Amino acid sequence: MTEADVPAAAKVGRDALNALYPVEFQPADDAAREAHRVRSEGRVGHLLRTDPDGAWVSVTEDGEVVGIALALVREGVWGLSLFGVRTGMQGQGIGGPLLNASLQTAEHARAAIILSSADPRAMRRYFRAGFALRPCLAAAGPINRSRIPSGLRSRAGDAGRDADTIAAASRHVRSAEHGPDVAAMLATGGELLVYEGRGWAVVRDGSPVIVAAFDDEAATDLLWSCFAAGRPGESVHVDFISQSNDWAAAVVLDMGLSLTPDGPVFTRGDLGPLAPYLPSGAYL
Incomplete structure (x- = not known):
């Protein structure tokens, strides 16, 4: 990922997550949507600066961002901050390479954590990557x-x-x-x-x-x-x-x-x- 990718990458991440959440948990008006945009771009930009090796995007031949993976490492603990593929493009071989790229920064970490959505495809990928699951409410x-x-x-x-x-x-x-x-x-x-x-x-x-x-x-x-x-x-x-x-x-x-x-x-x-x-x- 580069700084120029941040707005488009953040939007892919927002849209991917919003598709999984009930409508009542999504921004209800223009002001709320703008605040959500600013927060998401702030998150992506922050982790690009602190953990550039864990920040990846997938792009089309025309340079359009269609996937994002963000990972961080703090005192030897690796974490996946964001992972998403553009809605409607899942299952086309985009997510696997993205996740694998971000996991490279976990190779020397002593521990790792992922907060998963309820998306079955994401949960399958995380489990197959060697992670144990803890159910949540x-x-x-x-x-x-x-x-x-x-x-x-x-x-x-x-x-x-x-x-x-x-x-x-x-x-x-x-x-x-x-x-x-x-x-x-x-x-x-x-x-x-x-x-x-x-x-x-x-x-x-x-x-x-x-x-x-x-x-x-x-x-x-x-x-x-x-x-x-x-x-x-x-x-x-x-x-x-x-x-x-x-x-x-x-x-x-x-x-x-x-x-x-x-x-x-x-x-x-x-x-x-x-x-x-x-x-x-x-x-x-």
Whole structure:
């Protein structure tokens, strides 16, 4: 991938994911669609700069981008940030070479993680690449502020002042810090929350982008604080609630959200407990 590919590659990724999601989870107006575009291009551009060897596109003979794969490596942990082929062109031999190209940067990684969509073709590819699967749930529904408990201890964070807590909690849950990706989450509309010395989260419009903590109590407080940052009645979603994260299931049910099956998490190597943890779809 080159810088010139970023807008078209981001659009391929957006369209591929949007085709898999219910309409209520997609941008509803021009302003929301524009914000989504900016976030997606920010994600692609950020990872092209930090991990150029993991950034690949597939193009036609005319140079039109029809596929994208983005991978990152943080402290020896490899992650697949984005993988998509233009809608209507799947099954034509585009996805396999893309995924294999991004997997080259995983050859010397001690562990790896993929947050999968529910697309059967994607799940088959990840499993055949030697990854073990972990089933997940998702939750969605409106914020009911009357259900949010009082006395929450999480506060607005500062990426510089709270860097030690952020790095330590990330290493605890997935054995690698998030490093430059924290700034990228905040640059695209995320707000940082910190539970002093015990965990952190990024929230956007009341939905958690990521939650990482040392213990269930801190993680629970952080997730409630994400909901508290949203507007009453705003629709929120919580993705990739995996094994050993029952604390998150308890919170979303107490909020009155509905649980549904989600795409699985695929893992390889020693990633640590992956709990208490709600991973970032873009930055794992």
